[in-house]
Amino acid sequence: MVGTFNLWGATxxxxxxxxxxxxxxxxxxxxYYAILTSFKTGTDLFRVSYWPDSFSWGNYAAVLNTxxxxxxxxxxxxxxxxxxxxALFLAITxxxxxxxxxxxxxxxxxxxxxxxxxxxxxxxLAGLFEVIRSLGIYNTPWALIFSYTIFTLPFTVWVLTTxxxxxxxxxxxxxxVDGATPWVIITRVFMPLMWPALVTTxxxxxxxxWNEFLFALTFTSSNDTRxxxxxxxxxxxxxxxxxxxxxxxxxxxxxxxxxxxxxxxxQRKIVSGLTAGGVKG
Amino acid sequence: MANIxxxxxxxxxxxxxxxxxxxxxxxxxxxxxxVGPSGCGKSTLLRLVAGLEDITSGELSxxxxxxxxxxxxxxxxxxxxxxxxxxxxxxxxxxxxxxxxLQGGGKEEIKKRVEAAAELLxxxxxxxxxxxxxxxGQRQRVAIGRAIxxxxxxxxxxxxxxxxxxxxxxxxxxxIAKLHHDMHNVxxxxxxxxxxxxxxxxxxxxxLRDGLVEQVGTPLELYENPQSLFVAGFxxxxxxxxxxxxxxxxxxxxxxxxxxxxxxxxxxxSGLWKxxxxxxxxxxxxxxxxxxxxxxxxxxxxxxxxxxxQAGDVLSVGxxxxxxxxxxxxxxxxxxx
Amino acid sequence: xxxxxxxxxxxxxxxxxxxxxMQQRVRAARWFLLPMLIALAVVAGWPLLRSIYFSFxxxxxxxLYGAEWVxxxxxxxxxxxxxxxxxxxxxxxxxxxxxxxxNTLRFAAYxxxxxxxxxxxxxxxxxxxxxxxxxxxxxxxxxxxxxTIVSAxxxxxxxxxxxxxxxxxxxxxxxxxxxxxxxxxxxxxxxxVLIVDIWKTTPFMALLILAxxxxxxxxxxxxxxxxxxHPVKQFFRITLPLVRPALMVAIIFRLLDALRIFDLIYxxxxxxxxxxxxxxxxxxxLFDFDKFAYGSAMSxxxxxxxxxxxxxxxxxxxxxxxxxxx
Numbered sequence: 001m002v003g004t005f006n007l008w009g010a011t012x013x014x015x016x017x018x019x020x021x022x023x024x025x026x027x028x029x030x031x032y033y034a035i036l037t038s039f040k041t042g043t044d045l046f047r048v049s050y051w052p053d054s055f056s057w058g059n060y061a062a063v064l065n066t067x068x069x070x071x072x073x074x075x076x077x078x079x080x081x082x083x084x085x086x087a088l089f090l091a092i093t094x095x096x097x098x099x100x101x102x103x104x105x106x107x108x109x110x111x112x113x114x115x116x117x118x119x120x121x122x123x124x125l126a127g128l129f130e131v132i133r134s135l136g137i138y139n140t141p142w143a144l145i146f147s148y149t150i151f152t153l154p155f156t157v158w159v160l161t162t163x164x165x166x167x168x169x170x171x172x173x174x175x176x177v178d179g180a181t182p183w184v185i186i187t188r189v190f191m192p193l194m195w196p197a198l199v200t201t202x203x204x205x206x207x208x209x210w211n212e213f214l215f216a217l218t219f220t221s222s223n224d225t226r227x228x229x230x231x232x233x234x235x236x237x238x239x240x241x242x243x244x245x246x247x248x249x250x251x252x253x254x255x256x257x258x259x260x261x262x263x264x265x266x267q268r269k270i271v272s273g274l275t276a277g278g279v280k281g
Numbered sequence: 282m283a284n285i286x287x288x289x290x291x292x293x294x295x296x297x298x299x300x301x302x303x304x305x306x307x308x309x310x311x312x313x314x315x316v317g318p319s320g321c322g323k324s325t326l327l328r329l330v331a332g333l334e335d336i337t338s339g340e341l342s343x344x345x346x347x348x349x350x351x352x353x354x355x356x357x358x359x360x361x362x363x364x365x366x367x368x369x370x371x372x373x374x375x376x377x378x379x380x381x382x383l384q385g386g387g388k389e390e391i392k393k394r395v396e397a398a399a400e401l402l403x404x405x406x407x408x409x410x411x412x413x414x415x416x417x418g419q420r421q422r423v424a425i426g427r428a429i430x431x432x433x434x435x436x437x438x439x440x441x442x443x444x445x446x447x448x449x450x451x452x453x454x455x456x457i458a459k460l461h462h463d464m465h466n467v468x469x470x471x472x473x474x475x476x477x478x479x480x481x482x483x484x485x486x487x488x489l490r491d492g493l494v495e496q497v498g499t500p501l502e503l504y505e506n507p508q509s510l511f512v513a514g515f516x517x518x519x520x521x522x523x524x525x526x527x528x529x530x531x532x533x534x535x536x537x538x539x540x541x542x543x544x545x546x547x548x549x550x551s552g553l554w555k556x557x558x559x560x561x562x563x564x565x566x567x568x569x570x571x572x573x574x575x576x577x578x579x580x581x582x583x584x585x586x587x588x589x590x591q592a593g594d595v596l597s598v599g600x601x602x603x604x605x606x607x608x609x610x611x612x613x614x615x616x617x618x
Numbered sequence: 619x620x621x622x623x624x625x626x627x628x629x630x631x632x633x634x635x636x637x638x639x640m641q642q643r644v645r646a647a648r649w650f651l652l653p654m655l656i657a658l659a660v661v662a663g664w665p666l667l668r669s670i671y672f673s674f675x676x677x678x679x680x681x682l683y684g685a686e687w688v689x690x691x692x693x694x695x696x697x698x699x700x701x702x703x704x705x706x707x708x709x710x711x712x713x714x715x716x717x718x719x720x721n722t723l724r725f726a727a728y729x730x731x732x733x734x735x736x737x738x739x740x741x742x743x744x745x746x747x748x749x750x751x752x753x754x755x756x757x758x759x760x761x762x763x764x765x766t767i768v769s770a771x772x773x774x775x776x777x778x779x780x781x782x783x784x785x786x787x788x789x790x791x792x793x794x795x796x797x798x799x800x801x802x803x804x805x806x807x808x809x810x811v812l813i814v815d816i817w818k819t820t821p822f823m824a825l826l827i828l829a830x831x832x833x834x835x836x837x838x839x840x841x842x843x844x845x846x847x848h849p850v851k852q853f854f855r856i857t858l859p860l861v862r863p864a865l866m867v868a869i870i871f872r873l874l875d876a877l878r879i880f881d882l883i884y885x886x887x888x889x890x891x892x893x894x895x896x897x898x899x900x901x902x903x904l905f906d907f908d909k910f911a912y913g914s915a916m917s918x919x920x921x922x923x924x925x926x927x928x929x930x931x932x933x934x935x936x937x938x939x940x941x942x943x944x
Contacts, residue, residue: 016743016746016748017748019739019743020743020748020750020754023740023743023754023757023758024753024754024757026817027757027758027760027761027817027821028757028760030761030769030772030773030776030817031760031761031764031772033772033775033776033783034768034772034775037775045781046780046781047781048781048782048783048786050783090653090654090657091654093649093650093651093653093654094650094651094653094654096647096650097646097647097648097650097651098651100643101643101644101646101647103644103647109651113658116658116662118871118874118875118928119662119878120874120877120878120897120917120920120921120924121878121880122878122880122896122897122900122901122917122920123666123669123917123918123920123921123924124661124662124665124666124669124917125665125669125900125901125904125917126665126668126669126672126904126910126913126914126917127664127665127666127667127668127669127671127672128661128665129904130665130668130672130682131660131661131664131665131668133682146661147661149657149658149661150658150661150662153654153657153658153661154658157654168364168366170362170363170364170366171366171367171368171369173331173333173360173362173366174360174362174366174367174368174427175368175379176333176352176353176354176639177331177333177353177354177358177359177360177380177431178354178379178380178383178427178431179352179354179355179380179383179384180354180379180383181642181646182642182643182646182647182650183646184383188379189368192370193369193370207763210765211765211766211767213766213767213880213881213884214880214881214897214901217884218901218905228765229765229766229767229768229881230767232767232768232771233767233770233771233881233884233885245775245778245781248771248775249771249772249775252768252771252772255765255768256763256764256765256768259763259764259765260760260763260764262763263759263760263762263763264756264759267755267756267759270759271755271825271829274822274825274826275825275826275828275829332637332639333639335636335637335639335640336637349637350636350637350638351637351638352637352638352639352642353639355638
């Protein structure tokens with residue numbers, strides 16, 4: 001009796017850990033394999049291998065020294081950072097109003113903002129194209145900074161609103177008694193308390209902007225103005241039939257490694273930020 | 282320096298009215314305590330006085346000037362919050378100086394005032410620390426210090442002791458009493474649910490119930506002449522003994538009440554009620570005997586020293602000579618007959 | 619001193635004096651919201667209206683302003699032939715469009731279902747206490763962090779018919795009898811897309827469900843343990859009902875994402891009719907085929923379909939976002 005019980009317990013533990021191992025391997029393997037491939041050149045590429053057996057920086061050199069990829073990287077950094085700063089700036093004051101001031105229509109406004117953040121972007125593509133063309137910013141970084149506001153702004157407003165709602169009421173009231181205006185409350189009392197939330201929200205919005213594809217594909221038209229996702233999607237080899245897998249993987253690793261490192265550093269904060277935007281309203 | 286008048290003050294949150302028409306005069310320099318069970322509206326009333334909530338109708342005036350619409354910072358008030366509400370990212374000094382800075386006080390003036398307040402509260406060594414580096418009692422002092430620096434005409438306390446442990450609570454209570462003494466021309470309004478705090482601190486107590494004033498008076502007035510069954514039961518510890526039905530009939534009352542400290546055991550059997558001891562509590566200096574006289578709840582009788590009676594003893598209980606019964610009519614109003 | 623409760627309330631006819639404080643706050647709130655509202659109106663509201671407008675015109679990419687109003691022609695128009703037969707044309711009778719609608723719905727249904735199941739499993743694993751939990755959580759964040767385009771490329775390399783590691787692995791393990799052209803073959807293209815999407819977004823689902831799981835008080839399970847409730851029964855009777863609100867919200871977030879999918883399919887299986895979704899088809903018409911008005915009609919219809927599905931879901935599922943009052 002005792003024996004079978006232990007056996008069952010051991011089996012259960014083993015199965016559990018097998019599941020754990022499967023989850024980890026399955027999550028990490030594609031990225032691992034991309035790194036593996038990125039170090040292969042020539043015919044090595046077309047030989048399937050599971051372990052690192054050849055090592056060459058050739059693909060990285062090719063990606064970084066030829067073509068417009070470095071330029072694309074800069075574009076991505078500039079566009080994502082500017083978008084995020086803009087969104088945070090607009091969102092901080094807005095979320096104070098939404099989380100801290102009682103006014104009619106607040107619930108409706110919040111739902112509208114949530115709806116916009118979940119918007120099918122294709123539905124505004126035609127109209128946005130017209131606006132961007134008439135503003136004369138087509139095929140410039142500003143076209144993307146402008147259009148990315150459609151998802152970064154509602155997202156940051158929503159997440160910061162949930163964060164700000166959790167700040168203690170009495171601290172705000174103490175500031176009111178001290179004679180602080182709403183602007184002073186935001187800048188001198190709340191902002192210092194919200195740095196973690198701002199960093200998290202900013203990071204999530206940054207990732208969103210960094211990964212965006214549809215707008216970047218539509219509102220830029222030359223190699224020099226593209227962002228990295230579009231550059232990678234359109235990366236082609238010397239001849240039209242040969243897909244440069246090695247270079248694609250090297251480029252992919254270059255754009256992904258910083259993100260993965262950031263995400264792993266800010267793990268806990270990111271998880272709380274994601275769930276603040278989702279589960280807990 | 283300021284007397285506060287409330288005239289038929291009402292407050293409703295949506296359709297729910299929590300303050301249902303309050304008239305009250307708080308004298309300049311007085312220590313007024315709002316006391317009542319949770320949900321009676323005492324904190325809301327304080328927040329109306331502070332200006333943190335809008336008054337739905339009625340008038341609130343400071344020194345005869347209506348202040349209904351005046352911003353809190355312009356009312357000459359300072360407030361100490363239940364959670365202390367210190368700014369976590371500012372040092373103790375910055376916490377205390379913040380209000381004056383916003384009002385554009387001079388650097389030297391601010392420094393002088395903060396240091397004076399810190400001296401008074403003995404927190405000078407902590408001025409450079411952050412709130413999280415302080416103990417609960419020290420934080421409470423900083424919160425009080427922040428209020429003092431504002432040099433208010435009216436000092437508001439919202440259950441300031443409820444987050445402290447029992448020993449610290451007694452010590453801080455004493456400090457607040459001392460503060461009131463030192464700042465004798467500052468009006469203080471203090472909210473608590475603890476009637477002991479109310480009795481020990483107040484010049485006058487305002488007992489609130491369901492958004493209405495039950496009674497206003499000095500602690501002794503409330504203790505000796507409660508104007509309702511509710512106040513009689515709320516003030517005093519242990520709670521006043523209430524007897525109804527056949528016990529009250531001989532006195533032509535609906536309810537009669539007697540404080541346990543006004544009852545004694547009549548060894549000659551001449552008491553008003555007779556019953557069996559079901560329990561006795563020894564507190565050292567005094568003791569409480571629970572006597573089942575056949576009413577809904579046992580009668581509690583206080584005795585000096587240790588209890589001489591044990592469960593099972595049958596006793597006769599009566600009033601100590603010179604003490605009187607409280608008699609209440611059907612609506613809970615006291616009467617003398 | 620007790621107040622006379624019978625006294626009539628003071629006459630305060632209708633006028634509510636707003637205090638300085640509340641006025642200041644409401645005024646500030648207005649100014650604080652204004653920039654955001656203007657920004658959203660310019661990048662979302664106006665373009666949406668213009669897109670809808672274009673769908674009723676004959677606009678083309680190079681002639682946006684000279685477009686003329688054509689009513690519902692882009693959606694449905696008909697001509698009666700001499701033979702008396704009526705021929706219908708337009709988006710509503712376009713088989714390509716309905717094919718894309720079918721693809722999108724199929725993709726959304728499969729991906730969200732599998733993601734919910736796998737997400738639940740991963741969340742349950744992460745909710746258990748074991749050594750190395752931190753590593754698992756870090757590991758599942760990786761697929762989430764990788765840009766969609768990158769994961770599409772990574773997987774299309776892994777799914778490559780000649781040199782792909784999945785075919786190699788499948789052959790070695792005996793699961794495949796011959797190499798499969800996953801992305802090119804119309805029978806497997808949707809499967810390929812689903813694999814990548816499920817791989818990439820299950821972590822998001824898992825994290826949202828995990829947050830819901832962690833809100834369930836532990837003592838409920840202890841009580842169930844004492845009552846001898848079987849773990850499977852515990853899951854269906856306790857865990858699932860309690861985590862349902864979080865799950866429903868997670869599902870709608872994912873559903874909305876899946877219904878508008880564009881990038882993964884555009885990169886992984888371009889030109890495959892069996893995976894072409896509404897978004898891909900609409901963009902193709904807007905910018906590649908120079909049928910700007912027709913593409914606008916598609917995007918308008920897509921917006922309508924998604925809006926209706928969302929409202930239905932929220933209504934039927936009684937989803938609560940709790941984005942309300944403090």
